[in-house]
Amino acid sequence: MSPDQPLALEPRAIVTDIEGTTGSIHFxxxxxxxxxxxxxxxxxxxxxxxxxxxxxxxxxxxxxxxxxxxxxxxxxxxxxxxxxxxxxxxxxxxxxxxxxxxxxEGDFKGHVYMDAAERLRTWHGRGIGLYVYSSGSIHAQKLLFGHSEAGDLTGLFSGYFDTTTGPKREAESYRAIQRDIGAPGGEILFLSDVVEELDAAREAGLRTVQLVREPGMRVGDHPCVERFDQISFD
Known part of the structure; x- marks a missing residue:
């Protein structure tokens, strides 16, 4: 996928991973x-x-x-x-x-890529529901986005999911997320850098895009982008 190859149809909801997706895995x-x-x-x-x-x-x-x-x-x-x-x-x-x-105590701020923060704000402004699914606890997710280098982003998100929903590499976890959001899988887009997570989401019927932030990453057969601002819709 590239900026001149938009995804078909704007999704009703977007679910995003954190590590390697909205922010650096190194953080x-x-x-x-x-x-x-x-x-x-x-x-x-x-x-x-x-x-x-x-x-x-x-x-x-x-x-x-x-x-x-x-x-x-x-x-x-x-x-x-x-x-x-x-x-x-x-x-x-x-x-x-x-x-x-x-x-x-200000020992650190949550790392969020600027392209992710800007595009999340844009999608929220267009009425797309935004959700987070990370292996970190929901509390940790809210802390990261609430104390991020891009400011407090928690107001952009409609909900959060963690391992209490289920393992990220199992399709049933994404079916549970789909039920919670209340939208068909085809109207939900999942963003992650991990092929196995994307495979599980696709098995559950969700649309997928892989973020390839680092050189040499393992790439699957999902649409790939390097930045959030390369994700566009018809």
């Missing part, structure tokens, strides 16, 4: 993950008794198969999961809570 791996890793143990020690944190720690115990794990042991486990980039729902929830501190 997640070089800023957010190290920040969570660095503060994890001390943060858990201070906050483990809070109900929202305790709930996620219990889920982490179940996922690890260690129902009696101490907070210190959970810190070790979760730190290892961060290093593995494990797609764990309790880990993602806890990371989001830790990142909130970083955003609020």
């Amino acid at each position: 997640v791996h070089q800023v957010l993950f190290p920040y969570a890793r660095r503060h994890l143990a001390a943060w858990l020690e201070l906050n483990a008794a809070q109900p929202a944190v305790a709930e996620q720690l219990e889920l982490a115990r179940l996922e690890a198969g260690e129902p009696e794990a101490s907070v210190a042991r959970l810190g070790e486990l979760l730190g290892g999961w961060i290093d593995q980039d494990r797609k764990s729902t309790p880990l993602k929830a806890l990371q989001g809570m830790i990142w909130e501190r970083g955003y609020l």
Whole structure:
């Protein structure tokens, strides 16, 4: 796909990934993950008794198969999961809570490509429903877009989805998103940099475009663009 090859029909809704799509994957791996890793143990020690944190720690115990794990042991486990980039729902929830501190204290801002921010604003202004689907928790998604380098973008989005909806590489997750949005799959466009996610979305009936932001990326048989401003409709 290129700027002179528009997609047929403007979609009713657009669902976008974050890492490698609206923002750099390097921000997640070089800023957010190290920040969570660095503060994890001390943060858990201070906050483990809070109900929202305790709930996620219990889920982490179940996922690890260690129902009696101490907070210190959970810190070790979760730190290892961060290093593995494990797609764990309790880990993602806890990371989001830790990142909130970083955003609020101004330690960093959420990275969003300017072409993505501008085109998202344009699509919102045209009445297209915008949604986010990321492996990061919904809380983390809202923090990133609410404290982004392009300003507060949360008002552009009608909804957010994370791994509580389902794995991003399974078609049923996209069917669940379709049901939540309330539009036929053919009227929903999914944007991602990951071929397997796009394959799953297409299997569920959604339209797809791959963002190829980095040289040497694996490219599938989906329409491809390098920037959001190369996505256009008839």
